[in-house]
Amino acid sequence: MVTTDPFSGRTVLITGANRGLGQALVEELLHRGAARVYAGSRQPLTHPDPRVTTLPLDVTDAAQVTAAAKTVADLDLLINNAGISTPEPLGDRESLDRHLAVNLYGPWALTQAFRPHLTTAHGAVVNVLSLAAIASLPIMPAYSVSKAAALSLTQATRALLAADGVRVHAVLAGPIDTDMTRDLPVQKTPPEAVAHAVLEAVAAGTEDIFPDPWSAQLTESWAGGPVRKLEQDNAALLAQLT
Numbered sequence: 001m002v003t004t005d006p007f008s009g010r011t012v013l014i015t016g017a018n019r020g021l022g023q024a025l026v027e028e029l030l031h032r033g034a035a036r037v038y039a040g041s042r043q044p045l046t047h048p049d050p051r052v053t054t055l056p057l058d059v060t061d062a063a064q065v066t067a068a069a070k071t072v073a074d075l076d077l078l079i080n081n082a083g084i085s086t087p088e089p090l091g092d093r094e095s096l097d098r099h100l101a102v103n104l105y106g107p108w109a110l111t112q113a114f115r116p117h118l119t120t121a122h123g124a125v126v127n128v129l130s131l132a133a134i135a136s137l138p139i140m141p142a143y144s145v146s147k148a149a150a151l152s153l154t155q156a157t158r159a160l161l162a163a164d165g166v167r168v169h170a171v172l173a174g175p176i177d178t179d180m181t182r183d184l185p186v187q188k189t190p191p192e193a194v195a196h197a198v199l200e201a202v203a204a205g206t207e208d209i210f211p212d213p214w215s216a217q218l219t220e221s222w223a224g225g226p227v228r229k230l231e232q233d234n235a236a237l238l239a240q241l242t
């Protein structure tokens with residue numbers, strides 16, 4: 001029996017697509033037969049595959065986000081992947097602002113801008129978060145705060161966009177072998193393996209995704225645990241009141 005890949009023929013936008021996990025997601029989607037991959041990038045980017053369209057996209061630039069939403073006619077899947085992580089101390093207010101601008105307001109702005117497209121397609125959003133969203137990494141306090149806030153954003157968006165038929169996924173990844181963790185002396189998973197696991201989980205309808213051996217230890221306890229139960233109870237309250 002021939003089975004069709006769920007991403008075959010789909011249109012996808014990935015932010016931060018020029019390197020690291022974003023680049024690996026582009027390649028995995030092309031491999032799986034995506035019809036069009038919009039590669040959002042702050043850097044000039046070319047790709048040999050004609051299915052890739054580069055979008056100049058700094059996720060903190062409102063004008064570029066608006067322009068991207070006008071350029072893209074249809075969209076099945078938005079992957080909010082762009083992120084920053086720098087190790088300033090928690091007392092550095094500018095660092096906190098910078099992390100929130102990219103890691104929280106970035107996914108917020110993209111999701112708002114592409115909500116009409118995703119509603120039409122009954123599509124999906126994938127927010128690339130981190131295990132630091134659920135347990136703060138004190139060596140990267142601003143990063144952890146921003147990813148925790150982005151997890152809350154993800155939960156709210158998940159409940160609110162359900163009425164539009166749009167699914168919202170969180171990727172709660174452990175260390176990935178990219179520039180971001182170049183100086184971190186821990187075991188890391190190759191971005192290609194993470195990209196594959198993320199898309200497998202999205203295809204399976206998994207909402208909270210633990211895509212590497214480190215994070216995967218939490219899969220079962222998280223799925224049946226009190227945080228998920230509370231999230232579902234809160235979503236049910238929304239349904240009662242609207």
Ligand SMILES: NC(=O)c1ccc[n+]([C@@H]2O[C@H](COP(=O)([O-])OP(=O)(O)OC[C@H]3O[C@@H](n4cnc5c(N)ncnc54)[C@H](OP(=O)(O)O)[C@@H]3O)[C@@H](O)[C@H]2O)c1
Nearest residue numbers: 016020021042058059081082083130173175176178179180
């Ligand atoms: N690496 C890890 O261990 C790890 C673990 C868990 C989660 N994550 C998450 O995975 C995602 C990808 O990270 P990575 O590991 O691939 O890191 P990376 O190699 O440092 O890549 C980060 C990407 O984000 C882009 N970016 C940064 N600020 C941006 C902005 N304002 N607008 C648009 N793009 C921007 C970068 O573009 P430029 O090239 O222009 O800077 C780059 O493409 C991030 O959300 C990160 O938090 C990473």
